[in-house]
Amino acid sequence: xxxxKTYEEINEKIKKGKAVVVTAEEIxxxxxxxxxxxTTEKVDVVTTxxxxxxxxxxxxxxxxxxxxxxxxxxxxxxGVPAYAGIAAVDAYIGVTELPEDDPCxxxxxxxxxxxxxxxxxxxxxxxxxxxxxxxxGTDCYPRKKLETTITIxxxxxxxxxxxxxxxxxxxxxxxxxxxxxxxxxxxxxPNMSNANxxxxxxxxxxxxxxxxxxxxxxxxxxxxxxxxxxxxxxTQHSPLEERTEKGVPTGGAGTLALMGDLKQMVPEFLRGVxxxxxxxxxxxxxxxxxxxxxxxxxxxxxxKDEDIFAPVVDYxxxxxxGEPGNLGLVSYAQLKTGKIEVQGKEVRTGSLSSYPKxxxxxxxxxxxxxxxxxxxxxxxxxxxxxxxxxxxxPLVIK
Amino acid sequence: MTVCKKxxxxxxxxxxxxxxxxxxxxxxxxxxxxxxxxxNPHKEGYLVMEVTGENQQYAEGVEYLNSxxxxxxxxxxxxxxxxxxxxxxxxxxxxxxxxxxxxxxPSMNVTFEGEKCIVCEICVKSCPAKAxxxxx
Numbered sequence: 300x301x302x303x304k305t306y307e308e309i310n311e312k313i314k315k316g317k318a319v320v321v322t323a324e325e326i327x328x329x330x331x332x333x334x335x336x337x338t339t340e341k342v343d344v345v346t347t348x349x350x351x352x353x354x355x356x357x358x359x360x361x362x363x364x365x366x367x368x369x370x371x372x373x374x375x376x377x378g379v380p381a382y383a384g385i386a387a388v389d390a391y392i393g394v395t396e397l398p399e400d401d402p403c404x405x406x407x408x409x410x411x412x413x414x415x416x417x418x419x420x421x422x423x424x425x426x427x428x429x430x431x432x433x434x435x436g437t438d439c440y441p442r443k444k445l446e447t448t449i450t451i452x453x454x455x456x457x458x459x460x461x462x463x464x465x466x467x468x469x470x471x472x473x474x475x476x477x478x479x480x481x482x483x484x485x486x487x488x489p490n491m492s493n494a495n496x497x498x499x500x501x502x503x504x505x506x507x508x509x510x511x512x513x514x515x516x517x518x519x520x521x522x523x524x525x526x527x528x529x530x531x532x533x534t535q536h537s538p539l540e541e542r543t544e545k546g547v548p549t550g551g552a553g554t555l556a557l558m559g560d561l562k563q564m565v566p567e568f569l570r571g572v573x574x575x576x577x578x579x580x581x582x583x584x585x586x587x588x589x590x591x592x593x594x595x596x597x598x599x600x601x602x603k604d605e606d607i608f609a610p611v612v613d614y615x616x617x618x619x620x621g622e623p624g625n626l627g628l629v630s631y632a633q634l635k636t637g638k639i640e641v642q643g644k645e646v647r648t649g650s651l652s653s654y655p656k657x658x659x660x661x662x663x664x665x666x667x668x669x670x671x672x673x674x675x676x677x678x679x680x681x682x683x684x685x686x687x688x689x690x691x692x693p694l695v696i697k
Numbered sequence: 698m699t700v701c702k703k704x705x706x707x708x709x710x711x712x713x714x715x716x717x718x719x720x721x722x723x724x725x726x727x728x729x730x731x732x733x734x735x736x737n738p739h740k741e742g743y744l745v746m747e748v749t750g751e752n753q754q755y756a757e758g759v760e761y762l763n764s765x766x767x768x769x770x771x772x773x774x775x776x777x778x779x780x781x782x783x784x785x786x787x788x789x790x791x792x793x794x795x796x797x798x799x800x801x802x803p804s805m806n807v808t809f810e811g812e813k814c815i816v817c818e819i820c821v822k823s824c825p826a827k828a829x830x831x832x833x
Contacts, residue, residue, distance in 0.1 A: 351786070352825065412827070485788050486823045493791045570784055572825035582784060582825070637790070637800060649791020651825070653784050654805035 302592050306677040309343045309590050313671055318343040320668045322661040323502050323589075326600050335594050344668055344675065345600040347507050348521070348586040348660030349499040351652030352572050354483070355463030355534060356581045357393040358419055358561055361456035362430065362449070364388055369442035371432040376418045378429070387440055391460070392418055394571075394581035407576060408481040414579020417571030419459070422451045423523070424566045457561035459523060459569075463533035465585050467505035467553035468540075468609055471496045471629060471648075473641060476615035481576020485651060487614055493647045494611060494639060499657035500604045500631035504587035505553045507600045509546040510685060511538070513589050515678025520557065521586030521664045524568035526673070527559025529587075532682040537691045546599065549608045549628055553682070557585065568660070582653075586660040588668060590675050604631035611641050621693065701749040703732070703772035703815075710740035712765055718746075725758040726750060732815040745772060745816065774816045775832045778809035782828035789820040789829065798829075 312318040319342050321329060326345050330338040360381070362371070374383040374390040380399060381392040394416035403409050421428055432445045451457055472484030473494040480487050485495040500506065508514045518529040533554030540552040568584030591597050610625035612618050617625075629639045634648050667673035683689045708717070713736060721727045727750040734744040748755065762769050778798065785807050790800040797813035798820055800806075820829040 350784070408822075410822075485825075486792060486819070488792070495788065495791060570826060572784075573827060574825055575822050580825075582786075635802070635805065637802070647791045649788045650786050650800075651788055653786040655785040 346664040347504040348657040350656035352580040356461035370440035416581030420571040470612040474615040497651040511682040517679040522559040523564035525563035531556040586664040
């Protein structure tokens with residue numbers, strides 16, 4: 300890969316307010332008009348964005364010590380349990396966690412009005428949140444019970460830590476059975492009456508850097524309306540998925556573990572969500588800058604919705620039973636028209652991922668960089684890619 | 698003069714098995730478009746429909762319904778879309794039967810046209826952001 304620019308050179312330009320920054324949508328037409336060589340020289344950064352439910356998200360907190368002190372064994376925030384099996388007054392709340400008295404799917408489909416994702420949204424909104432904790436008591440930490448109200452400002456530490464975000468690509472959910480089903484891909488009506496997808500397509504971060512050449516550990520990003528970092532590759536990161544000639548995977552593939560200080564994030568980009576019949580989650584806004592270091596890197600960012608294909612998967616039978624296969628591939632250009640064709644049938648589409656929000660994120664990140672407020676970071680280590688033998692295995696029940 | 702109204706009919710278990718809509722069409726010449734119908738475990742019926750017909754026919758039809766014990770009310774349930782809460786994902790737009798909730802292309806922004814809504818409530822149940830509410 301012949302590098303024509305370095306991170307240092309791009310950052311110097313950013314500091315001087317001279318960097319040329321465009322979004323992953325805008326770059327497509329620019330390169331079409333000006334050609335690869337000229338565009339690579341001219342454009343310094345391409346910004347990406349995505350916004351959708353990302354279930355593997357959560358937050359670490361440090362509550363501070365009460366008087367007398369307590370080793371919190373069980374912790375609840377607004378009635379939602381947080382994991383406290385770490386140091387005395389630390390806890391982690393996961394976004395899909397539900398209050399213990401939630402009826403769940405006892406009356407199907409459950410509505411899942413409030414969960415861990417909503418707790419995070421409430422905290423970020425500055426709302427007071429009820430903190431309850433119990434413990435068995437020790438000589439150094441004698442308190443056994445505690446009930447109080449906190450806001451995000453009372454917390455010593457609030458770190459959004461999401462072990463699996465920004466899936467590179469995703470399934471299109473459909474239902475071939477004769478009954479409505481309620482899934483994490485939304486309501487899927489019988490006999491293939493509708494299909495739901497979840498990706499920002501051409502704006503999505505990992506679609507624009509399909510082999511993770513610039514996005515790596517330490518990459519500074521837009522996360523939840525504030526600044527975050529790529530911490531690691533995400534759970535279920537699977538670079539060896541099938542890919543098109545241009546390198547775009549036709550299935551899930553890459554994922555990212557992301558982290559950032561929750562205190563500087565905003566509720567506009569961290570929204571608690573309820574998926575009827577499935578559960579609660581958090582919609583997360585992520586934007587990643589891609590430095591245009593070479594022609595090859597630029598070419599990856601030119602990916603268009605018509606070049607990106609997703610598998611149509613039957614969530615009525617194949618998916619829940621862990622059977623492989625799909626009902627064909629469709630492009631995001633087709634999905635975004637509102638209808639696709641599956642096995643000769645016209646099917647309406649809906650999206651779980653918000654394209655207007657993805658666009659807003661890419662634009663906001665572009666503004667931050669152009670205003671000299673956001674410098675790029677070079678990864679301290681690349682993520683595993685197609686050269687590495689990383690595969691996800693199914694669980695074998697012995 | 699022609700009238701076109703969205704109405705809610707409620708009938709008890711004694712008349713639920715009678716072909717009431719058939720009579721409205723055949724005897725009163727009304728055009729009916731059933732939008733939603735439900736019979737609960739107590740065999741009480743609930744039906745939302747759009748009725749079109751001449752003023753006179755409509756009045757006689759209503760009289761007929763009242764005479765057999767069917768209550769008829771204007772459809773006053775209303776779906777409200779709260780734009781500030783909407784995440785603009787568009788999940789509802791793949792489900793809405795009348796395209797009252799619509800994805801505008803190429804902006805991909807969601808909009809709501811109240812006049813097209815038949816209050817089926819699929820959006821109220823399926824909206825992940827709870828941006829659609831039902832009001833009475």
